[in-house]
Amino acid sequence: MKNSHSESYAAAGVDVTAGYESVERIKPMVESTYIPGVMGTLGGFGGMFAPDVAGMKKPVLVSGTDGVGTKLRLAQLMDKHDTIGIDCVAMCVNDIICGGAAPLFFLDYIACGKNDPARIAEIVTGITEGCRQSECALVGGETAEHPGLMPDDDYDVAGFSVGIVDEEKIIDGKRLAQGDVLIGLASTGVHSNGFSLVRKVLDVEHADLTSPVEQLGGKSLGEALLTPTRIYVKAIKALLKAGIDIHAVSHITGGGFYENVPRMMTDGLTARIRLDSFPKLPIFQLIQDKGNIPQRDMYNTFNMGIGMILALPAGQAQQALSVLADAGESAYAIGEVVSGANGVELV
Known part of the structure; x- marks a missing residue:
């Protein structure tokens, strides 16, 4: 050399x-x-x-x-x-x-x-x-x-x-069943998806990226947008080690809920997700307000505060939430698996 x-x-x-x-x-x-x-x-x-x-x-x-x-x-x-x-x-x-x-x-x-x-x-x-x-x-x-x-x-x-x-x-959704509970793991922000829309709506080329923004809890716009994607590996490992029977998992990336959640579902089953069951991070409200973006487009582009969704037996939901809390994750019971052909329903 x-x-x-x-x-x-x-x-x-x-x-x-x-x-x-x-x-x-x-x-x-x-x-x-x-x-x-x-x-x-x-x-x-x-x-x-x-x-x-x-x-x-x-x-x-x-x-x-x-x-x-x-x-x-x-x-x-x-x-x-x-x-x-x-x-x-x-x-x-x-x-x-x-x-x-x-x-x-x-x-x-x-x-x-x-x-x-x-x-x-x-x-x-x-x-x-x-x-x-x-x-x-x-x-x-x-x-x-x-x-x-x-x-x-x-x-x-x-x-x-x-x-x-x-x-x-292997977790492949084959044991997914009606009545399974959906657990959502909190995201840290926009993660790494939808930034072409973010950059256009917030005009990041000319925006003030370093001053505190009240709507973002005092964070700067640049700090909020650059927050790294949450890594969920240790959380899933902790659940599996605790004996939690995970039936299916979806990583909420580009395409948001409407594209990614159906990928973990099987024929005849739909994920029904309650939008009031988890907090929506301020950065998403800012993006929606600045761009006047319809709600469906927001959930079809961004993770909206949930970076990963798990489906597991209802009887293990509370134990799973406890294990996730011990692993340092913010997690919520956000819905259930129901009969249907839509793949995902946001209610």
């Missing part, structure tokens, strides 16, 4: 030495995420992981991939890059935990106009924090300079995660 330098490549806009500096800056952060099963260290051509499958009859790997979307623009406008990586991890691991799979490892991809090692380290700070929150290891990644394709200060972040679950313990 010390002998690797190309003046010609640097003249074309790619500084390979900046890439090496980025790796040196992030190496301790990456290694802080290592869990049993990680093999090797940062710098190889492939991340290796040896999963512990003891006690599993038929291990199944579950994978998920996602990015952060145009929420990145808020990070760039505020020059705050140390939390956006949490969002990237969350969007992947929250998906795979829906199937009951515990995340094992994560890999990231950062594309940038120009490699700024300090900023790359900020981004990876968030990625490693997300990995620690979800108890998975960051085993590799890629940082790519795209001069001429992206402005120097621009970047994009994406990643993917792989988890594992025993086949007989």
Whole structure:
């Protein structure tokens, strides 16, 4: 690495030495995420992981991939890059935990106009924090300079995660039944979806992002919008460890309630959700007021304060809420599974 330098490549806009500096800056952060099963260290051509499958009859790997979307623009406008990586991890691991799979490892991809090692380290700070929150290891990644394709200060972040679950313990909705209770886990805000609408309605390119806003409880607009996506991995693990029989799970992302809740339902069953059963976060009221957005569009775009919904037997509802409270989650009984073909009803 010390002998690797190309003046010609640097003249074309790619500084390979900046890439090496980025790796040196992030190496301790990456290694802080290592869990049993990680093999090797940062710098190889492939991340290796040896999963512990003891006690599993038929291990199944579950994978998920996602990015952060145009929420990145808020990070760039505020020059705050140390939390956006949490969002990237969350969007992947929250998906795979829906199937009951515990995340094992994560890999990231950062594309940038120009490699700024300090900023790359900020981004990876968030990625490693997300990995620690979800108890998975960051085993590799890629940082790519795209001069001429992206402005120097621009970047994009994406990643993917792989988890594992025993086949007989997969959560797939097959045992979903009429009368099951729906438990909603509180979100931290907009999470990482609907930001194209948010940016238009709130005119974030010209808005005051740093002054306190009374409607937001004294938070600034930028602070409220950049709040990282909640990671629900530990919460679901706690429920499963306590013996809660989770029948189905839905991660409320882009498309809100109307798109995501039906994905966990089976034919002939509908999730009936009571809108007065959980608090609507102030940021959503601000967005709705500023944009004069119909209620249905709000629930068809945003999570509205509920980031994940679980279906489980009614007799276990109170125990589940207690376990979630002990795990540090705000959770609510928000409805029930009923007969019907709509997939979801908001009442």
